[in-house]
Amino acid sequence: MRESGAGTLDTHEHHAERGFWRTYVFSTDHKMIGKQYLSLGLFWAVVGGLLAHVMRWQLAWPDTAVPGWGEVGPETYNVLVTMHGTIMVFFVAMPILLGAFGNFLIPLMIGARDMAFPRLNMLSVWVFALASLVLLVSFFVPGGAASAGWTGYPPLSAKVEYTGVNWGLNLWILAHALEFAAFLMGGVNYLTTAIALRVPGMTFFRLPLVIWQQLTATTLFLLSVGPLIAGAVMLLLDRIIGTHFYAAEGGGDPLLWQHLFWFFGHPEVYVILLPAVGLVLDVLPVFARKPIFGYRWIIYSTIAAGGLSFIVWAHHMFVSGMDPRLAMPFSITTILISVPFAYIMFAMIATLYKGSIRFDTPMLWALGFIAMFIVGGLTGIFNGSAPADIYISDTYFVVAHFHYTLFSSVVFGGFAGFYFWFPKMFGRLLSEPLGKIHFWLTLVFFNVTFFPLHNIGLAGMMRRIANPLEYEYLVPHQWINVVATVGAILLLASQIPFVVNVVWSLLAGKTAPKNPWEANTLEWTAPSPPPPLNWGATLPVVYRGAYEYSLPDMAEDWLPQDRALAARSR
Template sequence: MASSSSSSPSFDPRMIKEPQPLPGSPGSWRRYFSFNTDAKVIGIQYIAVALLFLLVGGLLAMIMRGELITPPADLVDPTVYNGLYTMHGTVMLFLFLFPVLNGFNNLLIPPMIGAPDMAFPRLNALAFWLFPVFGVILMASFLVPGGPSGSGWWAYPPLSTQNPLGHALNGQLLWILAVAVSGVSSIMGAVNFCTTIIRMRAPGMGLFKMPIFCWTALAAQLIQLMGLPVLTAGAVMLLFDLSFGTSFFKPEGGGDPMLYQHFFWFYSHPAVYVMVLPIFGVFSELFPVYARKPLFGYHVVAIASFAITGLSLIVWVHHMFYSGTPQWMRNVFMVTTMLIAVPTGIKVFAWIATLWRGSIRLSTPMLFCLAGLFNFIFAGITGVMLATVPVDIHVGNTYFVVGHFHYVIFNMITFGVFAAIYHWFPKFTGRMYYEGLGKLHFILTFIGSTLNFLPMHWAGLMGMPRRVASYDPEFASANVLASLGAFLLGVATIPFLLNIVSSWVRGPKAPPNPWNAIGLEWLLPSPPAAENFAEDVPTVISGPYGYGLGQPLVEDQERFERRAAGLKP
């Protein structure tokens, strides 16, 4: 306190400057195409490019569903079909979900904790610009001889160490390179997010005054830091096997293909939690806002995130129950996998208790959250079924698994992504979205995704194998429904894109806090200035979800509110 008086009565001129020119106004859009180090620009860059790849991945999915609408392989060749599902999975995970969530991290973490930017802005920009690089590398595999990799997004050897055409540059090599560069970019991001959350919180914001989104982001990035190195080691060995004649995973040279499966799933199962944890964060942020009640069991929800991180690292063998895994190992991993339902279930009960007797507002973000929660409970139940060794051996290679993980990855995680985009859209663009189009988007998405992924469960239980371009006609009805659902999902993106683009260009101007939400980011103007609070960081004096409690979040709350609204104090 004393030191501040000596350092000149400096009032930062930025504070009375106009907010940044609105994106879309002349001269400002270019920053989205430049090496910009502002986390808010990078966040929007991530989200925009990721949505582009959502369309690519969705297109691939629709071609697959077009093929599967009739039992015989008539639309595309089975080899092409292998390439399609490999690329669909890889694009959706590495080029849509991870980047879009990194976009949220960039947009939300610094304002939520009152930091001006990320801890390492240049590293942040570099991590982002690697994203188009590995995107192009992966897309280029459509152009090389032999086409893209057809060994699935899991790329198990021996299939992934074959190079039948003998070209040094092949789809599998490009796949490995893209995944490796993506890993480097994710590690850069993870170092940055963790350092920012650990070291740059506003005064007064102890760990247990942090918004849950920051808790879940930290827990998720910790998984990246622990899991990605292991995947990297596996990917390097795979690359050597494919291109330099080593035999890490080739039994004929003394290698072991199972080791790859261990390396792969040690990361790639926790990777699901890297994607799902931030959406737990989104749910925990949004339910209190739209139910006007404090988050139920804040401390437990926060700590459960780390329980999930810990458990997620010891469940990976459940992907290998039918890979010749010894029985004792299956039993151990069955138990650990079921245990992870405990912290997850705690969160689900906390959200339901938050909604209980709340004054619920059914605006678009809330609709996506509620439907996402509903779908997640469904996916959790099938998840516990799949954790059981006998059930898994029975349905493991069928559409039941496909239905299960699409319920997690699309019907819950991507619903959460849409919820977050709508909820924070006014904050970071300065414009309101159109509620009608938003609701239309929600209805089409909900019907489309249910039609698409629900029938897969019964097709799987009846025994329809996955990864095939043709199937027995007895599964036709489920597949027709799924295909119609997939095309409906394609249609559902039209109101979404229309809404985002048109409201950003000419939507009504957004007030600083349109949802009457509590949180540091809502004490900033919409859109926030380049460095958020800059030097004038508020001191946090109470917990993050004080809905209906009537206590201010920060010291001098009124001053910050008036400033955000552009009023004289």
């Protein structure tokens, strides 16, 4: 069966054969599709980030005009809250961590010439672009964009009169549906590619961990999104043709949505987290010059965490009005999830033990991820304990917790991967000093922005309120909001070195060698950047696992996966 649109062709004539449109726009090349996902994700990161800054300004100095925006009313504030969450989770984290890195790395790391279904892959990114367009349009329809929170709890989201938002919310649902379709196509492609197209010698237990994490994340997404799609169909029908799924007066139940949403929602956070963990796991051994600590145990832990994530969803609903007797069982499963993740975090730290650690920019970001994610993981225990959650749920403590986990995944994990694979993606080296400045500024101002949110959350500040000064008990703590907002502005400014670095590198950066970091995995055996179909006439053959660094009886401290050694078979 022919699934590939590329057919049989000669690599050297490849570029001449294809015009601008087939190369950059309607490309079936997994590397170009990865870059397209990356560009769309970065575009939305800018939008989502700016929305966050409007929000933060309003929280620090309520009801004053935001520079470049104007005054923020309560309706607008709800739109900001909703769209910031939606954009960051579905249109930034997923396209960058799954879409960009998954597409770029999977074929290159398993030794495939492209995805199993290249045209489906192209369709995936175009459906995602369509989803982006729909979401963008939803800002400009009469009534404004969705404002029922990124979780869209009905009845607030189910009836127009409760929010005043009509088509904005319908389009919000449609944008999600298209986004899910895009990632379903991508997911089927990732899994099929990794199962069917591995190069000879690339067994499952020789796959780089980033591939394992991508595959686990994709599996979680494929198996959890169905119920949410069902829920979204019901929500749309409630809104448009007057069914009663979420309307108590017609026999429905608003809590049904919360169950369906969070059944998806908790695996979804691992859909974002696991690829980031994978990026960090692949960066660490290269710069510690050591094998990853406990390769197989990490895989088992990942799968265990993925499996557990299907039976923890009600920890988002401790005080939701569901039967309170369900809380403790879910509290136990939730807290159990700390076990596999504790293993993975400890394994990351143990990988450093007796290493020879180089502090290049990708490594700094990976180390930053470890430190920040430990904070986020530990604060999760507060939320996971049902009695503590009575007080903590819906406060800024939760906001601080999930920014320490998700921001550290997307930004620290994402930049670790970006700085590491940039030479492979674009064939140019980035500036190390600028990268380091970018890292340290981001690390400092990330903490200035988000750490104080723990404190104001413990002081009782609720999520999604537009004006904390309306509450007398919050007035004495208002300075924390000011600190966080100033931190956020400086955090945004900290990204300037990054932009300068990338632009400068693409225009005038040094040409990247094939393997600038002396890494073992297969993508470094292809040219930088790899041509269409990745390798010349012969594909590499794999002889060993991905992390054979500093073998005792070898002169070099690295041993690529594809190098044949006559005498030994490791």
